[in-house]
Amino acid sequence: MSKPEIFNKAAGQEGATSKEASTRKEVTFVKEASYGKKVAALSVGSGSHAKQYEMNIKLPETILGAVAETAAELESLRKSQLVKLSRPVLTIARFQAREEMEGTLFRWINRILSSQSGFRFSFNNYGSMPGHPLYWRVQEAEPFRRITDSLRVLESWLQGNGCHGLELFSHPMLDLLDELDSSIEREVLMAFSASTFYEVVEMQEVELLATEQWANDYRLVSRFSLLPEGFKQADYNH
16 A cells, blocks of 8 residues: 555556546446346246345455455544445445345356456555445446346346346445444545555456345355456347
8 A cells, every 4th residue: 555645546547537437437237127028037036035145246355355454444543333344345246136036047157257257456445425435446347237237137037037137237345334424524635635545356256145134144155157258248139
């Protein structure tokens, strides 16, 4: 972590904080079932109540260690009871499904992601916006958009099984704080305003986690590998 640098400024690139809007998390709620015919055969019978699932980018130990260092800095502000640390995850999708759907779900996600090539992306500095008190910005969004676009095929199947639609994050961010008390908001943001963070990550695996609804104890249920970087992606429109 180096100092000083302008808060929310991309290192060596975007020179004005007004550019922050272009790096916000783009949340896409899929509204149309473009692949209805393809996923119709995936339907399974009704059963147990739905669980909450999320798909996260597998992060290397270097990133998890840097998150721990940042957490220690936040706690050193002597008012740790006024901040709530986030889980160190980079989420690209969330949805609901029932446990008996997992077998079919695993096969379908594996079919989608096994045709996608891995890529490199970088975390580039700290950001803050309403609902996201402190986070690391992801600099390159386009590779994530290709991944999330390919996952849209799941929408009809989920809806056909009485589950909520797919929530996609085509420009993810790594939240460092979930909550920040307004009484120390200025103190915390000022503490990180002169800090910079830059780290390149190689995207190779996606993790699927699940939890009971309204809980936060996510468990890993499967991992999915991508093709080596540079492989051509398959076209799921045909």
